């Protein structure tokens with residue numbers, strides 16, 4: 001019969017599979033009659049299959065509970081039982097035909113060696129206590145780093161952002177944080193959570209833009225065992241479940257696909273999630289903080305963001321200001337960042353020269369505080385001094401310098417400095433005349449060929 005069912009598996013291989021010494025298995029039919037006993041079990045029950053075949057399971061083991069599994073049709077996995085005075089882990093599995101009718105059951109013993117169980121339990125205990133330790137450590141690290149004191153800046157828009165954040169932290173309402181990249185949306189979200197009553201529970205961050213579309217649903221809502229092919233056997237909780245009693249931080253929410261937005265809206269209105277393949281919704285208690293660097297109003301107009309979701313998120317609206325709109329705060333933020341780099345490193349630079357600071361204040365910072373932080377980090381790593389000078393800044397920032405008041409740290413040779421100035425003057429003339437060579441030459445009071453020579457010398461020959 002086995003040949004018909006498994007034409008690709010030779011019968012001797014199947015027999016070897018069933019009889020392998022690591023398999024401790026009893027097979028009964030729907031009436032509880034023993035049909036198969038693996039050799040490991042023959043040894044255990046001190047009997048042979050020939051003697052027990054066709055006899056009732058209770059005759060073999062008066063405590064057997066296999067009949068219950070035949071009756072309920074539900075598997076019982078990982079139960080602990082005592083057999084002949086020793087601990088065992090048992091799995092009882094109903095066997096069904098193609099129509100789902102129970103036709104028998106199998107019992108498998110695992111970890112027949114009790115010392116294995118004890119060892120496993122010990123490992124679990126060690127892991128649990130380590131997890132507990134790391135959770136506490138992480139919490140104290142978080143609460144130290146993510147406080148409002150760690151958000152530098154006191155300009156008006158910054159004060160306003162902090163005011164809204166503190167109000168939001170005292171409530172349990174949804175917060176929407178918007179602002180350009182690198183403006184501190186994530187540290188604000190963390191600071192709000194740390195200041196809220198939920199601080200002892202996790203803040204779970206979901207990056208809505210980096211999860212592949214087809215996985216968002218299972219990531220957010222979780223799945224039950226066997227919900228789809230490839231799903232892990234035990235099922236998995238989603239991020240919302242992990243955030244139960246804490247905060248869920250929906251980062252880059254503006255990038256969430258439309259279909260998911262509808263489901264998200266339902267979850268944050270009902271405080272219930274349905275795991276994929278799950279039968280019953282799970283009630284949860286979470287707080288939502290969402291953030292995006294997208295212009296959500298524009299996304300709504302383009303039909304890429306749901307208006308109802310926007311209204312549901314936009315209860316507290318916190319705007320993180322772009323760095324170029326709070327230039328007066330740049331020195332303060334620079335020194336805040338420098339002091340952070342210092343922690344533990346006494347020799348790191350502590351000062352920024354006035355010239356370098358002036359460049360930092362006037363630069364356009366499209367990457368905001370994150371970009372400023374990177375620039376300072378690089379400057380600190382190349383500086384041999386206690387002070388950061390213009391030369392420690394990247395060229396693109398030095399280039400923003402108005403050349404007339406070039407505050408270089410040390411002047412170069414006169415010849416080189418004159419050449420720099422001359423190049424700048426030629427370039428300015430070309431810019432003003434929109435690249436018209438004749439007019440530029442006239443403006444500078446030199447001959448056209450003279451202008452061409454200078455343009456060539458300074459690499460401006462293709463100026464348009």
Ligand SMILES: Nc1ncnc2c1ncn2[C@@H]1O[C@H](COP(=O)(O)OP(=O)(O)OP(=O)(O)O)[C@@H](O)[C@H]1O
Nearest residue numbers: 150151152180181182183184185186187293369370
């Ligand atoms: N006001 C601030 N004071 C101190 N550090 C800041 C401030 N704003 C931002 N930072 C720092 O800049 C970096 C970027 O901040 P964050 O990750 O919060 O930005 P974001 O707005 O979430 O950016 P993105 O949209 O790119 O995700 C972080 O290292 C953060 O600590």
Ligand SMILES: [Mg+2]
Nearest residue numbers: 185186251291
């Ligand atoms: Mg961010």
